Amino acid sequence: MSFFILFFLLHLHNFFQLSFSQTLPPNTTGYACDFNQTATSCQTYAFFRAMGPNQLDLASISDLFSVSRPMIAKPSNLTSLTSPLSPNQSLFIPLTCTCNLVNTTTYLSYAKINYTIKAGDTFYIVSTNLFHNLTTYQSVEIVNPTLVPINLTIGQDVIFPIFCKCPTKTQLQNNVNYLISYVFQPFDTISSIALIFGSSRNSIVEVNGDHIKPWDTVFVPVSRLPELAQPPPTSVLSGSKSDRKGEVIGLGIGVGVCGVLLILMGGFWAYRETLWKQRVGKNKGDVERKETKVGVSVMMADVSECLDKYKVYRIEELNEATHGFDERCVIQGSVFKGCIDGKLYAIKRMKWNAFEELKILQKVNHGNLVMLEGFCIDSDDANCYLVYEYLENGSLYTRLHDNETEKLSWKARLRIAVDIANGLQYIHEHTIPRVVHKDIKTSNILLDSQMRAKIANFGLAKSGCNAITMHIVGTQGYIAPEYLSDGIVSTKMDVFSFGVVLLELISGREAVDEEGKALWVEAYAKFSGDEESQKHMLKGFIDDAILNESCLVDNVMKVMSIAVACLHKDPSKRPSMVDIVYALCKSDDLFTDISEDGFSPRQVFAR
Template identity: 30%
Template sequence: MNWILKIVITLIFYPTCIKSQQKYSGNSALRCDGIDEKNPSESILYTCNGEYLSCRTFLIFTAKFPYNTVPAIAALTSSDEADIVKLNNVTRFVVFPEEQEVIVPVNCSCSDQYYQANTTYQIPNEHKTYYTIANDTYQGLSTCKSLKRANSYSEWSLLPGQKLQVPLRCACPTREQVSTGTKFLLTYSIGRGDTPDALSKQFNLSVTRIREANGLSDKFTAIYPFTTILIPMLSEPSSSHAMIRAVAALSVVIILSLMLIFRLHKKPQQILHSPRDLILEIARFDRALRVFRFSEIKKATGNFGSKSKLNGSVYHGTFRKEVFAVKKKSRIAEKEVRLLHKLNHFNIVKLVGFCEHKDNLYLVYEYMKNGSLLEWLGRRGSDDLKGWIERFRIALDVANGLLYLHNFTNPAYVHNNISSSSILLDGNLRAKIANFSLARTANGSALTRIVGTKGYMAPECLDVGPITPKVDVFAFGVLLLELITDKYPIFVQDGRERLLSTAIAAIMESPNAETELSCFVAPGLSENGGLEHAIQVVMLSLSCLRQDPEDRPDMVEVVSVLLKVQLNIHKRARAIGTKTELSMDDQIC
C-alpha cells in the first residue's frame, strides 16, 4: 500500500505544466458582463499558473478617506496590522496622507482556477453596486466580475448590512520567474500617468521584466486606470517603493470613458455620501474589541431564554440590527480573548467583543447561520447541497485557517482541538475555525495533561511534551474522513466501537479497496467518477494520520494537494454539465 500512497501524493504534489506569465486584462476588467466559467479569464482574476498554489504576496493600496489608517486598511483587506506597520515604516496610529501608496501584505491562494486573497466587505449604504465596490472602494484590486461570481446577491439589489465575499487580485510567481530571482508578485493598481517605464523606475526593475510578467507585448500596449499589473519583486517591498500619487484631474477622454462605463453598470439612482455615512463606515473598521454592557447582552438574548439558545452555553443575540452569537464562559477565557483579538483571517471566527459580569465572561462572536460542521453533516432531509464541491470548499477553508495559524501569526499557534464541532459554517457554507480554549503557541507549550477531543487526538498527545502544528494536521486528517463519509470519528460497526481512521486504513489494505470504499463514503459521492476524488482524499488523510509527527505533511503541503484535487473536481463538474457535479441520491451497496 505504501507504494500506491507515494505515487498518488507525488502525482498530486507536482504540476506537470506551468505557464510562463500572467496576461494583462486590459479594460475588460472594468466590465461586469460576460462571465465564462468554462474558460478562465484574466478579466476576473489572475489564473493559477504559478509554481506554488499559495504564497505571501503584496498589494499597493492608495490611502483615501475613510481608508487612510492602518486599522481601516487592514480590516478592508483582511491583512495584518503589524505587517502593514512594519512594511510601511509607520506607527499603528498614523493617518496616511491623501493619495499615499500603502503596501499591504496578503495571503494568496489558488481556488477554482484563480489566485485570490480573500476578504469581506459589509455594505454601508444602499447606493453600492459591485462595480463601485470593485473600482471605487477597492481601487481595481478586485473586479466586478469576480464579485458577482463570489456572491449570490443580485447586482442591482445590494442592501446595507449585507456581507460580501471579496476576492482580491494576486498571484504567485511562475517557475520561470522563480528561476530568474523573483520572490514575490506585487499587485499594482494603475493610476493616471502610470506607465511600465515609470513603474520600472519606482521599483528599480527593468521595464522588460515588468512587461514579461504581464504579457505586454510591446511598448505601445496601453494600460488603463483601475486595472492592475504585477510587479515581480526580488525581495519584500519596503516604504521606499510607496509614493504619493499626483492629485490631479483626469484627462477629458478618461473621464468620459469612466462615466460611460459607470452609466452602464450603476443602479439608476444618485449616489449620495453624507458625513454620517462616512463616519459610520470608518468606525466599523476600528479593530478594538467592543465592550458590551450586561444589560445589552440580556436584552439581545431575551434574558438567555430557551428561544435564543443555540447549544450549550451559546445564544443567538440581536443587537439592534446586528445578529451575533453570545457564549458564556468563565474568567479563565481571558487568554482566549487575547488570542482571538490578535487573529485576523476569513477562516477564523471573528470575536466582535465581550462583556464581564460577576465571575463570567460573555464572548460575542460573528453569527454562523449553518451551525457546526458536525450538525451540518448530520442533517437529513434538508435542502443543503452536500456534493463534492461544497465538502471540498469546507475542507479548504479549514486548511487555510490552519495554514494561517501555523505560518502567518507571530508567534505561530496550534489550535489543539480541531474537530467537526469546532468548525462553524456561515450562511454561504464557508467554514471558520472556532473554540480556541485549548490553543497554545507552537513548539513552546508543553502538554501537561491529555487534552482534545476523543477520536481526533494525535498519538503524541498521550505523552508529555511540546505541542507542534502536526497535532492539528493529525486532527485535520480525521476531519477529512468525516467529510467524505458522514461518520463520526468513533462510530459503531457490528455492535462495537471503531475508529474511523482505522476502518478506512483497513479498507485501503484490502484486495477490494475500491469497492469497499465506494460503499463506505457518503451516499452519492462515489458516483460519476467521484470515487477517484474519494481515493485522493483518503490517501491525503492517511498521510496526515501517520504515527510519527515528522512523517506527516505540513499545512502548506496539505493545501497544495487539496487545491489540485479541487481543480479536478471542478473540471469533472463542468464536463458533466452540472454545478455541483454529484447529487446526494441514495446509493445501494
C-alpha cells in the first residue's frame, strides 16, 4: 500500500511540475518547411479531443475547422453525424497543409483555418480553449501581421494556422503517407504516443527529436490512419474483496491528495486570471454590450438597401418555425428547416452580418441558383438569419454518397451537371462585376422535387475576380491549386471545383477518400494519356450504379474529358463555363480533345 501511495504521489508531482513549468508551447512561432524537400501542399490530419460544453457535437467542430461532418466522422470511426460526442472524444480532423511564405525569407508549414472573432475572444483564448494548442497566439500574430491583438473587432476574420507537416520525398518512399499533428500532453511519453497511432518510438524521434515537452506539436509518421476506439463505458472493477478494499483505500488517499493539489492549482489560476482581467479592463461586460449594440446598428445600415427587396422576418417567427432552432431541424451545419405560414424554408444562422452575401444575392436571379426569400437580424445576440427556399431532395452530396437505395441515373447526373454549369455561367458572365462562388461542391448543390440542381451557399462568394488574397477559404478536395498556393481568385477556380463535381457524378466517389487522397489527383493522372488507355481505365472508374445502364462508355468518356479539362493545372487553359455548357448540351455527338492547349469544345469528330 505504501508503495502504491508513493508511486501515485511521485507521478502526480511530475505531472504538476510539468504543468506549471510549461505555460506556453516551446515552439511558439510555427514549424519551418522547405520547398525542395516537401510538397507545397498535402492532405493530412490533426488529432483533436472534443472538450468543453460547446464541442460535444460534430456540427460545432466541423464549423470550427471549416470541414463537413462526414469528413471528420469517417476517419474518426463515428457511425452517426448527429449523436452527441462523449467528453474527451478523440477525432481526426482533415487538414490541407501548405508551405507558406510569411516574410521575405521564412516559410512555415500550417493549415489555414478561418475563424470569426466573437465577444471576449483573444488570439490566446481561441488558440488554447478552442483549438487546444494546435496553434499558438504568437503564430497567429505572425500570420495576421495587419491585425492588432489588443484591438480585435467582433466579426473580424482571422487566420489561425494549425500546425502540420507534409512528408518528405524520403518519407513517402518509406511508406510514410501522413504526419499526424498531435499535441503532447503532460502525461504523455513518446512510447505511449507510438502505441496510440501504431507508429514506433524511433520514427517519432526521427521526425521530432527526443526533447519533446508538454504542449509541443508532435508529428506522428504513419502509413495509414489508425482506427480510433470509442470511449469505453464505465465498468465495475473485478477482483477479490480484499484487493478491491486496498484499491479503494489507496484511491481514496490519492484522490484526497489530488484534491488538495487541484485546490492549490485552482487558486493559482484564479489569481492569474484576476490579474489578467485587471490588465484588460474592469468594464468588459459594458464594452461587450456596447459592441453588440453598435454591431446591430452597423448591420442594419449595411442591409438597408435590401429592405425593399426581401421580407424582413422577426426572430420570434424563426424561433417558432424551427422549434427554437432545435437540433432535430438541422439540415446541415447551421442551416435549419422551418415552417412559416405552412410553407417550408431553409433558415441559415450566421455568426455575424450577412451584408456581403446579401449584396451578391440581391443582384442575381436565376433558376439554377437557390432563391433568397428574406432575412432577420436578432438584436439580442447580433446574429443574422437568411431565409431561403426549401428544396425537397436535399444536397447532391447526400444523393450520391449517403443514399444506397435510390441511385441517380446517368441521364439525371448529366442533367444536374448542365444545371450547375448554367448557374455558374450566369454568375460568371451575366453579373457586373463577375461573381466567383469560391465553394462549389456537392454539398452546396441542392435538388428540387424534379431533381433539378441549384447552387446554394454564397457565404464565401466574391464580387470581382483576378484578385490575390492571403485569406484562403474553401473545402478540401475542391480547392484550385493556384488559389491554394498563391491566393489567386478568378472564375477559373470555380471551373476547377466544377470539374471535381463532374468526377463525383461519374464515379460516385467522394472528392476526398478516407485516407485523405483527392479524387482529382487520381483522375488527372489516369485520364491525361492516350485515348485507348483512358477508355480501359474508365470502366474501373465509373460508378457501378450507371455502368450497366444503356448509356455508352463513349458518352461518359466525353464528360470525363470535360472534367479533366476543368482540372488543368494552368487556369488559363481551363475552359470557360460558356464552353462547358455548350459541350455538355452536345454531349451525345461531341468529342472533346484534351491537350496541352486545353479544351476546345468546337472540335467535333465522327466516331
